[in-house]
Amino acid sequence: MFFALADDRQNDDLDRRIAEAKAKIDRPVTAGEGAAESRGWAVGIEFVGTVLVSAALGYFIDRFAGTKPWVMIALLVFGFIAGVYRAQTTSAQFDADDTTK
């Protein structure tokens, strides 16, 4: 048991992880952080755009099917849901991409 423990400590990468965490905290401010504002806007536009596109789609379906204004109202609600969903997935995807990190 004791030897197993000693072995574990030798293979443990705690020191490396501490160094990595320190490097993360101590790093200088990068251009990537200036880019964060841009990405924030990108996420916002994702939400607004989805709602607008859904409403426009509903408007045209209404015009051709003569069901004014019900499809537009329904798609406006669904567009809101889809917008929140898209904003969330887009920001998650931005976080996951580390090409620039």
Place this chain on the structure above:
Amino acid sequence: MAGPMEQFAIKVLHPIKAGGYDLSFTNSSLWMAIALAGVAVFLFVGTAKPQLVPGRWQAAVEYVYDFVRKMLDENVGPEGRRFAPLIFSIFIFVLACNLLGLIPWVGSFTPTSHVAVTLGLAIIVFVTVCIVGFARHGFHFFSLFWPHGSGVILGSFVFVIEVLSFLSRPFTLAIRLFANMTAGHVLLKVFGTFVVALGSFGALPYVFGVVPLAVNVALTALEVLIAVVQAYVFALLASLYLNDAINLH
């Protein structure tokens, strides 16, 4: 003093009529052509005499290409590499248009500040995603919109939401780039107007005029950053959409 929106006016340089369509060569076309020429010079000179240990110019070209390839590798996987030429072309074209539009005094025009251009690029991406999706998966491509193992009621709810978010992609992709470019250029112009207006103000013109001028210098730096980041965001989202079509998440 020109208004802040006048910089986006399309001016016909050489009128061309073809089959009832107006295909005139405009200042927008001119600056897209300049962007293409700039990109061509950058790439051809950089790769004219390739060396094992690259020089500065070759290293710059390789860095830009590697950046796009790495982005595709990480977000799409090995299958994504065959789309590197497409994504790279879009990336470097948008980047060149954005950056060239920021050059002052030469009457530069930013093609990417017009929805016609950005929506055109976004539709190229959208159509590519649809073609790739149907070619690889056939009608199974529609499973992209259907959550795995869900019931009919919840499934159809999610289906509507997924279809809406899929259809809105080209528009949000286009509007994002256009809005960022337009807003940035309007902001620069507005602060430029402040410099003139405050510079001609009272007995101490230089004291008041200097403040908005300093803001404009800082804003120009920010605009260069935004020009690069927006080109990157456009390419990143295009590769994420391709990932959906190839791997059906």
